[in-house]
Amino acid sequence: MTFDNNAFLIILTGALIAISCGFLGVFLLLRKMSMTGDAISHAVLPGIVIGFFVSGSQRSLEVIIGAGLLGILSTLMIDALRKRAKVQLDASIGITFTLLFAIGIILINLFAYKVDLDQECVLYGEIAYLPIDLWITPSGINLGPRVTWLAGLNFFLVTGFIYLLFKELSLTSFDEHFSSAIGIPAKGVNLALMSMVSYTTVSSFESVGAILVVALLVVPPATGYLWTKSLIPLLRLTSALGILIAILGYYLAYWIDSSIAGMMVAVAGALFFGSALVKGKWTMGIRGTSKSSPAFDS
Amino acid sequence: MEDFLYFFTFQDPSITWVVLGITLLGIGSAYVGTFSFLDKKALLGDAISHAVLPGICVGFVLAGEKDPRYIVTGAFLSGALATFLSSWLKQHTKLSEDSIIASILSIFFGIGIVALTALQKSGNPEIAGLNSFIFGNAIGIAEADLFLYGGLSLAILIVLTLFLKEFRLMVFDPGFGNAIGFPMKGIRFIFNVLLILAVVIGIQAIGVVLMAALLITPGAAARFWTDRLQPLLLLAAFFSILSGILGTYVSFVVPQMPTGPWVVVFLSLIALISFIFSPKSGIIKRFIARRSYLNKTHRDHLMKALFKAKEVNKGRMTLKEIYGLYPFHKKEIAHSLQLLTKQGLVIQDSQGVQLSSQGTSDAMRIVRLHRLWEVYLNEFMNIAPDHVHESAEQMEHLLTPELEALLEQRLNYPTLDPHQETIPRESHDI
Amino acid sequence: MITQVSQPVLEVHDLTVSYDQHPVLWNVDLSLPAGQLIGILGPNGAGKSTLIKSIMGLIQPTSGYIKIFDKPLAEVRSRISYVPQRESVDWNFPASVLDVVVMGTYGKLGLFRRPGKKEVQIAQDALDQVGMMAFSKRQISELSGGQQQRVFIARALAQQADLYLMDEPFAGVDMATETAIFQLLQDMARAGKTVLVVHHDIHSAMNFFEWCIMLNLHLVASGPKDQVMTEELLRKTYGGKLNLLTQVTDLIRKQDFNPLKS
Numbered sequence: 001m002t003f004d005n006n007a008f009l010i011i012l013t014g015a016l017i018a019i020s021c022g023f024l025g026v027f028l029l030l031r032k033m034s035m036t037g038d039a040i041s042h043a044v045l046p047g048i049v050i051g052f053f054v055s056g057s058q059r060s061l062e063v064i065i066g067a068g069l070l071g072i073l074s075t076l077m078i079d080a081l082r083k084r085a086k087v088q089l090d091a092s093i094g095i096t097f098t099l100l101f102a103i104g105i106i107l108i109n110l111f112a113y114k115v116d117l118d119q120e121c122v123l124y125g126e127i128a129y130l131p132i133d134l135w136i137t138p139s140g141i142n143l144g145p146r147v148t149w150l151a152g153l154n155f156f157l158v159t160g161f162i163y164l165l166f167k168e169l170s171l172t173s174f175d176e177h178f179s180s181a182i183g184i185p186a187k188g189v190n191l192a193l194m195s196m197v198s199y200t201t202v203s204s205f206e207s208v209g210a211i212l213v214v215a216l217l218v219v220p221p222a223t224g225y226l227w228t229k230s231l232i233p234l235l236r237l238t239s240a241l242g243i244l245i246a247i248l249g250y251y252l253a254y255w256i257d258s259s260i261a262g263m264m265v266a267v268a269g270a271l272f273f274g275s276a277l278v279k280g281k282w283t284m285g286i287r288g289t290s291k292s293s294p295a296f297d298s
Numbered sequence: 299m300e301d302f303l304y305f306f307t308f309q310d311p312s313i314t315w316v317v318l319g320i321t322l323l324g325i326g327s328a329y330v331g332t333f334s335f336l337d338k339k340a341l342l343g344d345a346i347s348h349a350v351l352p353g354i355c356v357g358f359v360l361a362g363e364k365d366p367r368y369i370v371t372g373a374f375l376s377g378a379l380a381t382f383l384s385s386w387l388k389q390h391t392k393l394s395e396d397s398i399i400a401s402i403l404s405i406f407f408g409i410g411i412v413a414l415t416a417l418q419k420s421g422n423p424e425i426a427g428l429n430s431f432i433f434g435n436a437i438g439i440a441e442a443d444l445f446l447y448g449g450l451s452l453a454i455l456i457v458l459t460l461f462l463k464e465f466r467l468m469v470f471d472p473g474f475g476n477a478i479g480f481p482m483k484g485i486r487f488i489f490n491v492l493l494i495l496a497v498v499i500g501i502q503a504i505g506v507v508l509m510a511a512l513l514i515t516p517g518a519a520a521r522f523w524t525d526r527l528q529p530l531l532l533l534a535a536f537f538s539i540l541s542g543i544l545g546t547y548v549s550f551v552v553p554q555m556p557t558g559p560w561v562v563v564f565l566s567l568i569a570l571i572s573f574i575f576s577p578k579s580g581i582i583k584r585f586i587a588r589r590s591y592l593n594k595t596h597r598d599h600l601m602k603a604l605f606k607a608k609e610v611n612k613g614r615m616t617l618k619e620i621y622g623l624y625p626f627h628k629k630e631i632a633h634s635l636q637l638l639t640k641q642g643l644v645i646q647d648s649q650g651v652q653l654s655s656q657g658t659s660d661a662m663r664i665v666r667l668h669r670l671w672e673v674y675l676n677e678f679m680n681i682a683p684d685h686v687h688e689s690a691e692q693m694e695h696l697l698t699p700e701l702e703a704l705l706e707q708r709l710n711y712p713t714l715d716p717h718q719e720t721i722p723r724e725s726h727d728i
Numbered sequence: 729m730i731t732q733v734s735q736p737v738l739e740v741h742d743l744t745v746s747y748d749q750h751p752v753l754w755n756v757d758l759s760l761p762a763g764q765l766i767g768i769l770g771p772n773g774a775g776k777s778t779l780i781k782s783i784m785g786l787i788q789p790t791s792g793y794i795k796i797f798d799k800p801l802a803e804v805r806s807r808i809s810y811v812p813q814r815e816s817v818d819w820n821f822p823a824s825v826l827d828v829v830v831m832g833t834y835g836k837l838g839l840f841r842r843p844g845k846k847e848v849q850i851a852q853d854a855l856d857q858v859g860m861m862a863f864s865k866r867q868i869s870e871l872s873g874g875q876q877q878r879v880f881i882a883r884a885l886a887q888q889a890d891l892y893l894m895d896e897p898f899a900g901v902d903m904a905t906e907t908a909i910f911q912l913l914q915d916m917a918r919a920g921k922t923v924l925v926v927h928h929d930i931h932s933a934m935n936f937f938e939w940c941i942m943l944n945l946h947l948v949a950s951g952p953k954d955q956v957m958t959e960e961l962l963r964k965t966y967g968g969k970l971n972l973l974t975q976v977t978d979l980i981r982k983q984d985f986n987p988l989k990s
Contacts (some may be wrong), residue, residue, distance in 0.1 A: 217400075683754060
């Protein structure tokens with residue numbers, strides 16, 4: 001097991017993606033929108049296909065824009081199903097993402113002559129190839145793996161987003177009514193968050209695939225939530241978990257000779273279940289009957 | 299056209315088998331899924347369908363080939379484990395339900411992918427078939443397998459039908475069920491078993507990701523049409539079968555198209571149509587009702603205007619005067635006048651428009667309702683006289699004769715409204 | 729018995745609010761004076777919460793309008809503070825008491841800016857006023873009902889507004905906390921703030937409020953406490969729903985749409 005340049009690049013990329021997803025995922029968790037995040041990562045498929053079709057390339061701005069638009073569209077669809085058609089939330093999510101994903105698959109088949117999108121690649125990507133896919137400038141300078149740069153850009157944008165809108169995100173996650181009352185647009189913040197999720201999904205699918213993106217969106221934040229009760233420590237813990245997952249995932253995959261992305265998920269899962277075992281309350285019914293369980297009586 | 303006939307007359311036995319397969323799979327999923335949907339646990343099915351993948355791989359490894367018995371068992375155990383873990387996490391940690399389901403879903407599925415890619419590397423040619431579990435391949439279902447899956451589907455249907463009232467209790471009021479001595483925990487367990495089975499057989503046709511649609515969308519669509527459980531289930535099953543057949547047809551006509559996504563598209567289309575056209579959700583109904591209500595109010599306003607003209611002894615109004623009351627609405631006015639004439643409420647002649655005797659009576663009623671409501675708002679709800687008009691403008695079209703009688707009684711047959719205008723009654727009414 | 733005020737701090741004009749296709753508040757017309765502690769009273773389902781939410785712009789009225797400081801809501805948001813019902817929030821959220829109170833300063837901060845020393849100071853002063861300084865680092869999931877309520881009020885104080893709207897701030901709160909909070913609200917009113925409180929208990933209402941609004945699907949009364957808390961008006965408010973109005977509401981509910989919506 002060597003720690004060579006390739007390993008470093010792969011782990012770095014994995015870690016960057018894990019941290020970006022983790023940051024966004026913390027807010028999804030707090031808003032009880034983890035499944036919506038999962039849904040969006042499926043729903044972006046048509047956007048990717050159309051973007052590919054329009055631009056002729058899998059790695060284009062059009063693909064990212066297509067995905068972003070689909071992310072917004074799916075959020076709006078879920079909302080419309082709930083408010084107008086009065087369909088319950090879980091069913092709205094299910095109907096929306098399956099329809100959009102189905103349309104995506106159909107489009108892939110329809111455009112097969114122009115869009116060479118391997119269905120499997122979309123789902124689980126292949127991060128192992130990234131060292132060979134290099135970004136070489138016209139003057140011949142090798143800047144390193146293209147995907148790493150993409151992950152870096154994603155990381156930078158997500159971190160910037162969270163930093164700039166931190167108070168808006170935390171307030172709307174905690175108390176939507178109050179935020180509307182003081183003039184912070186809860187709906188707009190929500191759409192912005194979902195757009196970032198779509199962008200992150202599509203930016204990462206080439207290297208880690210949609211499956212790992214979902215796992216990274218959901219599992220490290222959930223794991224962190226079992227350990228800490230405060231928001232900033234939760235964010236920190238989630239990123240630490242992300243780095244750990246990237247490192248362990250790489251080496252374990254190397255050892256067993258399997259997909260790195262898949263291994264990262266397995267590591268995330270092990271950390272999650274391990275934490276649940278350790279931190280779970282071993283007495284039944286800790287939730288009690290009242291919504292907030294008071295520790296003191298004043 | 300020939301394709302259509304060829305398909306739907308089932309001359310080709312392979313088509314028949316596929317359609318039969320899809321039908322059986324679809325009914326089972328629709329039934330179980332509808333219960334999940336009513337239970338507000340629709341996405342649990344989605345999680346289970348992702349979670350069976352590791353089990354499928356293990357089953358394959360143990361069997362050495364794509365033996366459905368091993369695969370179904372493996373998938374089942376995997377799904378059962380996922381379900382168990384979900385409940386455990388719900389009870390023993392403070393994680394919210396959506397977070398638990400999403401985590402289980404992605405972890406199990408990820409592990410499944412690890413197993414799958416490892417198997418692919420092993421070079422076993424049978425592997426190719428495994429991929430169909432992720433994306434579904436209705437056409438690829440072998441005839442032999444069909445008996446197994448069909449049998450399981452039938453079993454699901456039978457159990458659900460036999461224990462309909464128990465499952466209904468489970469969804470709507472488990473507390474009550476416990477209170478009257480039903481073993482609700484056992485019932486929940488059986489239901490989970492059925493759900494996992496339905497998922498395991500369903501993903502053959504439609505694949506892991508889209509399985510949720512087969513579970514949720516038929517029930518959601520059927521819900522727009524009825525509130526009652528049995529019709530709901532039957533309708534959901536029907537939608538599922540219909541979409542299955544249509545999807546298979548598309549796949550047949552355009553060979554490179556996979557079946558699963560088209561089934562989902564048709565299901566969603568049916569859901570959309572149900573939403574728009576069903577009388578219960580009433581989009582169309584609401585639209586029509588609102589339109590006819592607005593037309594009625596327009597006619598009422600015309601009659602009121604004519605009545606008021608009569609009150610100041612004008613007798614009739616010219617068309618020009620009427621158009622002047624509602625500028626830019628000539629077409630609507632003409633239409634309303636036409637209908638009023640037909641109903642015998644107004645009489646139109648060369649000199650203008652006037653109310654017939656029936657029309658006078660009706661118009662009087664509207665004006666009376668308006669002024670009575672104004673009195674009510676003013677006296678019973680303490681609303682100032684200058685704020686009662688708008689509300690009365692709307693209520694005058696709505697109040698029924700019973701409410702009118704109640705109003706009269708409550709207000710003690712007042713003679714004047716808050717604006718000192720007379721409340722008109724026919725002489726025989728008092 | 730509806731007393732109108734010239735130069736009101738809050739003016740509600742002919743407000744009808746619908747929920748789920750039928751009206752729940754009919755033609756409410758009132759105006760309120762500044763610098764008073766005002767109670768909104770009425771039985772369950774009378775529309776008290778609906779009124780507050782409409783004032784805060786969380787619900788769109790079917791007809792009528794509301795003016796605050798003689799302007800529409802959008803222009804004066806920074807001068808109004810809102811305390812929602814306690815159960816509208818998940819108290820398991822990972823935040824400390826201080827975190828929540830600092831949220832009160834977000835409105836004035838605007839987009840993108842981060843709360844700094846000044847905002848934290850405002851929050852701490854607010855916590856001091858409600859007697860929760862000692863708890864500022866405590867996680868909100870560990871608080872009792874009364875403490876949670878005090879945190880919500882501290883957050884409202886941190887908004888440094890002129891008009892305060894509170895939705896059932898005393899629900900599920902112990903006597904000691906209730907008295908303490910009422911004391912605080914009275915101090916605020918004396919300092920010139922206007923405080924509007926949805927309340928459920930007539931007896932404490934009689935002791936604490938200066939002005940009362942009585943609702944029962946419509947406005948029964950609005951005016952100084954002594955003039956409004958009469959036996960007759962109390963009976964009108966709490967003595968059951970107006971039969972006729974209920975029947976009319978049912979009639980509207982049976983329609984496929986809301987005819988009162990233009």
